[in-house]
Amino acid sequence: DPKIIQKPKYLVAVTGSEKILICEQYLGHNAMYWYRQSAKKPLEFMFSYSYQKLMDNQTASSRFQPQSSKKNHLDLQITALKPDDSATYFCASSQPSGTTGNTLYFGEGSRLIVV
Amino acid sequence: QQQVRQSSQSLTVWEGETAILNCSYENSAFDYFPWYQQFPGEGPALLIAIRSVSDKKEDGRFTIFFNKREKNLSLHIKDSQPGDSATYFCAASANYNVLYFGSGTKLTVEP
Numbered sequence: 055d056p057k058i059i060q061k062p063k064y065l066v067a068v069t070g071s072e073k074i075l076i077c078e079q080y081l082g083h084n085a086m087y088w089y090r091q092s093a094k095k096p097l098e099f100m101f102s103y104s105y106q107k108l109m110d111n112q113t114a115s116s117r118f119q120p121q122s123s124k125k126n127h128l129d130l131q132i133t134a135l136k137p138d139d140s141a142t143y144f145c146a147s148s149q150p151s152g153t154t155g156n157t158l159y160f161g162e163g164s165r166l167i168v169v
Numbered sequence: 170q171q172q173v174r175q176s177s178q179s180l181t182v183w184e185g186e187t188a189i190l191n192c193s194y195e196n197s198a199f200d201y202f203p204w205y206q207q208f209p210g211e212g213p214a215l216l217i218a219i220r221s222v223s224d225k226k227e228d229g230r231f232t233i234f235f236n237k238r239e240k241n242l243s244l245h246i247k248d249s250q251p252g253d254s255a256t257y258f259c260a261a262s263a264n265y266n267v268l269y270f271g272s273g274t275k276l277t278v279e280p
Contacts, residue, residue, distance in 0.1 A: 058212075089270075097213065097258060097270035110267055144212050157203070158268060160212030 058161035077145030086128040092141035175271035192259030
């Protein structure tokens with residue numbers, strides 16, 4: 055059974071619309087992340103959260119907003135979608151920094167296509 | 170700025186050969202270097218990792234050779250199998266912080 059669940063698996067959106075990508079992890083981890091993978095920039099770091107608090111944000115655009123409603127949830131809201139946002143978005147989790155190191159466990163990804 | 174570089178986008182070897190995947194990095198503060206394996210349609214999964222205090226890490230058929238002075242490392246896959254065909258990502262982090270990934274090397278093992 056997948057321990058990190060991402061929904062939806064595939065998504066087609068219209069330019070200018072808004073979408074939310076869902077991520078839940080059942081590994082008991084306290085750190086969660088979002089990465090983006092596209093042909094131009096494979097596995098690009100976006101956000102990291104630890105104990106539901108934002109630790110690092112390397113996404114230039116404010117159109118991307120992570121939301122953590124529960125300890126094991128980290129959703130990603132994307133507004134004013136652009137075709138350049140087309141990518142596979144991976145959620146990942148790990149134990150907090152400084153414990154077992156940075157072994158990231160990835161979900162299967164949400165593939166977003168913006169038309 | 171690409172902090173972690175993988176020199177080859179793709180590599181093809183025959184079954185039974187040793188595949189060598191290379192990686193280099195910019196930031197001297199990086200101290201943790203994992204390699205991730207990704208199959209199509211799946212998320213990346215940790216394969217093997219090394220810390221900068223070591224120069225070699227072995228796990229079965231997989232070995233990392235690390236050169237801190239030259240800021241490079243390589244992943245050796247001995248006795249390559251068709252099932253090893255995947256994309257391999259080199260990654261690095263400093264002080265247990267954000268993991269930065271290279272652009273990946275797509276390995277094909279021909280039977």
